Structures are given as C-alpha cells and as structure tokens.
Amino acid sequence: MLNAVRKLRKQISFPRIVLIVFLTAVGVFMLIPIIFLFNHAFKPLNELFAYPPTILVKQPTWRNFEQLLLSSTAGLVPFTRYLFNSAVISAIATGAVILVSTMAGYVLSKHRFHFKTMIMGLILISLMFAPETVAIPRYLVISGLGLKDTYFAHILPFLASPLAVFLMRQFIDQIPASLTEAAKLDGASDMYIFTKIIIPLTAPAVATVSIITFQAVYLDVETSTFFMTKETMKTLAYYATALVVNVPGVAATSLAAAIGLIMFLPNLIMFLLFQRKMIQTMLHSGVK
Amino acid sequence: MESAQHTELVKPPAAGPKKTSPLYTRRVKTFMREVWRDRMSYLFLAPFMLCFACFIIIPVFIAALLSVTNFNGIEFPRFVGFSQFIYMLTQDVVFMKYTLPNTLKFAIIVGPGGYLLAFVFAWLIHQLPKSIRDYFTLALYAPAMVGGVALSVVWAATFSGDQVGYLNNLLLRFGMIESPQLWLQDPKYLMIVMIIVTLWTSMGVGFLAMLGGLQTVNTELYEAGRIDGIKNSLQEVYYITIPSMKPQMLFSAVMAIVGTLKAGAISTQLTGVTITPNYAGHLITNHIDDYAFIRYEWGYASALSVVLLLLSYVLWRFCFVLFGSKGEQ
Numbered sequence: 001m002l003n004a005v006r007k008l009r010k011q012i013s014f015p016r017i018v019l020i021v022f023l024t025a026v027g028v029f030m031l032i033p034i035i036f037l038f039n040h041a042f043k044p045l046n047e048l049f050a051y052p053p054t055i056l057v058k059q060p061t062w063r064n065f066e067q068l069l070l071s072s073t074a075g076l077v078p079f080t081r082y083l084f085n086s087a088v089i090s091a092i093a094t095g096a097v098i099l100v101s102t103m104a105g106y107v108l109s110k111h112r113f114h115f116k117t118m119i120m121g122l123i124l125i126s127l128m129f130a131p132e133t134v135a136i137p138r139y140l141v142i143s144g145l146g147l148k149d150t151y152f153a154h155i156l157p158f159l160a161s162p163l164a165v166f167l168m169r170q171f172i173d174q175i176p177a178s179l180t181e182a183a184k185l186d187g188a189s190d191m192y193i194f195t196k197i198i199i200p201l202t203a204p205a206v207a208t209v210s211i212i213t214f215q216a217v218y219l220d221v222e223t224s225t226f227f228m229t230k231e232t233m234k235t236l237a238y239y240a241t242a243l244v245v246n247v248p249g250v251a252a253t254s255l256a257a258a259i260g261l262i263m264f265l266p267n268l269i270m271f272l273l274f275q276r277k278m279i280q281t282m283l284h285s286g287v288k
Numbered sequence: 289m290e291s292a293q294h295t296e297l298v299k300p301p302a303a304g305p306k307k308t309s310p311l312y313t314r315r316v317k318t319f320m321r322e323v324w325r326d327r328m329s330y331l332f333l334a335p336f337m338l339c340f341a342c343f344i345i346i347p348v349f350i351a352a353l354l355s356v357t358n359f360n361g362i363e364f365p366r367f368v369g370f371s372q373f374i375y376m377l378t379q380d381v382v383f384m385k386y387t388l389p390n391t392l393k394f395a396i397i398v399g400p401g402g403y404l405l406a407f408v409f410a411w412l413i414h415q416l417p418k419s420i421r422d423y424f425t426l427a428l429y430a431p432a433m434v435g436g437v438a439l440s441v442v443w444a445a446t447f448s449g450d451q452v453g454y455l456n457n458l459l460l461r462f463g464m465i466e467s468p469q470l471w472l473q474d475p476k477y478l479m480i481v482m483i484i485v486t487l488w489t490s491m492g493v494g495f496l497a498m499l500g501g502l503q504t505v506n507t508e509l510y511e512a513g514r515i516d517g518i519k520n521s522l523q524e525v526y527y528i529t530i531p532s533m534k535p536q537m538l539f540s541a542v543m544a545i546v547g548t549l550k551a552g553a554i555s556t557q558l559t560g561v562t563i564t565p566n567y568a569g570h571l572i573t574n575h576i577d578d579y580a581f582i583r584y585e586w587g588y589a590s591a592l593s594v595v596l597l598l599l600s601y602v603l604w605r606f607c608f609v610l611f612g613s614k615g616e617q
Contacts, residue, residue, distance in 0.1 A: 030428055040441065134344075241440075282536070
C-alpha cells in the first residue's frame, strides 16, 4: 500500500493537493457545527442572544455549566442525580455488553453446535432491526417482567445488541482456529481459552463495541421516557431533551448550550482514544 | 470432548417411548447427547440469547399479534383481523397523503445519497497518505456522535426563524433573501432541512466500515487491472475496488438502511414538537409515535410497525442480492 501511495505521490502531485484542499473544505464544513457547539457552551448570556450572532465566543465563561450543575427538575431532582444515573448506567451497560457479546461472538465463531446457523441468520437479520419500531411490545415485556423503574430496564435491552455480537464474531473469526484447538488439545477449558486467549486478542473489537454501546446508552432517551415513571431513575439524556424541548426562555438557552456539549464530549473522547482500533475492527465487518 | 462420562445422564424425553419408532428415539437421544456435549457453547451464548429473545424476538412477535387487534393499552385486545391494515391503506388520509410520500422522499435521498457520500468520502480519504487520514476521518465521523440534544442546540440556532438565526443572518447579509425565513416552521423548507441535517450525521459506522474495507483490497489487483487495460480511477473503483470490498459494502448498506428507517426523531429534535406543522416532516416513525403515545391506538401503531419491519426485511434482501457474495463467482 505504502508503495502505491509513494508512486501516486510521484506521479500526480497537483490532483493530490486539490484533493487535500477539497477534503479540508468538507471537513471544516462538517466541523463548523461542532466548533459552534464548543463555543456556544462558554458564551455569557449577552453573547448567546447577541445580534449579529457569532460562532466563536469572545469572553468565555463557566457560568452556563455552574447554572446547569445547580439546576433541578421542579426543585426536586437535582442535575447531579441524572448525571449519576447516566454514569452508572453507561459504565455497567458498556461493560456488560462487552462481556456478553464477546462470549457469544467466541462461541459463534469457534464452536460447532446445533442451531448455530439459525442463530447467525437471526443476528444478521436483526442488524436491520431498529428498537424504536417495537417500543410498545418492549414496554409490555418490561412491565411484564416487573423491571419498570429499575436499572435493569436501562441495561438489559442494550445487551440484546446484534451489532456488537456480529462485530465480535467477525473479529474473532480471523483469530486462527489452530490457536484455540491447540489449547484444547493441551486440556485447556473453554473458560481458560476465553479469558486467556480470546479476550487479549480481541482488544480492538472490544474498543469498538464499547464506543458503539457507550454512545447508544449515553444518548438514549426512550428508556427513560417509556420505562421510567420515577423522575429519580431517569438519565441525563432525558433531562437534556426535556430542557431543550420543553422550557423555552433565557435560562433554558444557557443550560441547553452547556448540556449540549456535555452530551457530546464523552463520545468524542472515547472515539479519539480508540479511533485506530475502530477502523482495525471494521476491516472485518463485512457481511459475507 | 470430556463429556463421555455424562452421556448416560441424558434420557430421551418421556413422551411415550412405546409409541415412537426406535429410530426416532435414537435420533432424539443423539441430539440430546450432542446438546449436552455442547453445553458450554450454549452457556456462553445464553446471556445474549436471553436478552435477544426478550427484547427483540418476543417484541416482534407481540407487535405482529397486536397488529391484528384493536388494543388500546387498557382493555383486553380484541381480534379484528386485517382491518388495521385495510384502514391504513384506504382510510388513513395522513398516512397516504403525508407519511408515505415523506418517508419515501426522505429515505430515497438520505439512504442511497448518504451511502454514496460515505463511499465517496471514504474513497477520497483512502487516497491520502496514511499519516493524515485520521484527521479527516475524525472530521467526517464527529457529526455522527452528536446526540439528539447537541443536534437540537446547534441546528435550532442555525435555522432559527428570526434575524438572530445563523442562516437567516448570513443570507440577509448577502442579500439572498429579503426577510427572515421560518426554516423550521415553514412546510416548504422543513423536509430539506431534515435531509441536510441527517446527511450531516450519516458518516457513521457504515462509513468507518468502508474505510476498513478499502484497506482490505489487495493492491496487486490494481496493478493487474492496469495491465488489463483499466484507464481511469472510475473504472478501477467499479471493476476492482467495489467487488473486492463487497462484504463491507453490504454491512454499510445495512447500517444506512437502519439509520434511515429509524430517523423519525429528527423532526422533533429540530422543531421541538411531535407533529410537525402541516405534517411537513412527518415520517413513518412519527406516525407510529403519534398513534402509540398520543392516541393510544396500540393495535394500529403495531400494524404500522409491522409494515416498517417488513419494509426493512425487504430492503435487507434487496441489499443481499446487490452485494451478496453468493450470487456471483
């Protein structure tokens, strides 16, 4: 690949410059709203409502965040409670999805058993599945299991992630079978193979699954809207949506500016940490 | 494996061994033995499969069942046959006049359009030296990480209907419009705004899969292609790149379709209301939400979700025909 790139560089340098300029323009266009998001969060009130509006902040202030930290729903449930819920739920759900999908991916890739083809078929089809389409039946299942207003209702539905299992399986597929079979011949148990061979080798896929899952969980509003009746069990994403949608006015604008950034930042950090690993996993993402 | 000592524990099911033929019993016996032999596999799979059954398979079945009832969330569902579907096709004016055309328009532009854009950008980025690829990848992927709230904050300010709105301000300054336009409230513009914003967020996992796929293409093929008379990069893409990364193209297509079909929240995030003015941004997911959570006609809402699920299944088959590796070679 590098050779080809080098050759290309020698052959055509002008088109390359045009390409870089073009992509930079596209990149900047894509990033402007995000730059705006960062600046907006630090604008003092007079700049939030300034005319003409500006993208960049002139006198940055933490005031929006301070207000957000002190805000609460109807004076009852403080901001920090939503923050706590979101942190706990995102952390546990991401960890659980990694464990569950690695286990399933390992078995689906390296073991042979009945129903395997059928299960893989189901997983492939449900890659297409959007949970939003069956919100009502999910509500019936969750209330039937008595999970309403519990953390389980926040976490368990995310464990049913065909995408995570699919990516894991595809990634584990390229770990040579000879490796696990050799260990098996030496008398290693499945548990040993899983923890000592599979887990260390799947680090890139684990990173990818954790990015995807964290994003999905952290940004999820539906669970809080449909399955939680107690305000204390709802998440930050729900609080943010409620703030942005329901309360127009001066105070809401400044809170929304701050919370918009808070809803974006963790995703960005996760992605920056694992970007390379994510593309590495995607090498094997193909549906064959 | 090590399960030989356990096999005698397994007994054929008690369902009348005298009635069944010996062959049948033997088959059940072997089957049970095999299942017991693979118990570790099932154990490893169990946590996922349990959740998968509870939150995907069972809900889909319940939706299918409810779609032939008039369930309203309180009374016990009553069987009404296919009347919900007949109502959908013959009497639901909003569905026929707004939801369906809107969904088709939105899906046709955002689905294939976003998919094509993702491929073009992934391909262009791939032409760059490795050292700077990451920056461009990040720039294009970043919008996909912006959640609903941040999206509302940014785009509501951009398309705000007064002079303070960024777009109005810009266009007024250049004299392209004479008075501020209500981008989000005017039915003329809302759909276009929704499409632009969705395209902005569409460089997601599918885009990353394409980037990954491009790296898997064997570079020797390009050299071989040049010898065989491939003249320009367009031919190269068509004859070598795409066929070599079909699996990733298929995965990415699947991601594009899911993203498009479930994109109903966008109109609410932009305008702040569930039902957009004049149904200008009314997509099928909004229609489902309308019947499910405003009118509490869960039977009808389920019928709508069944239609959506069937639609996504049909599209899935279509993609397989297009990119499946079984058809060719």
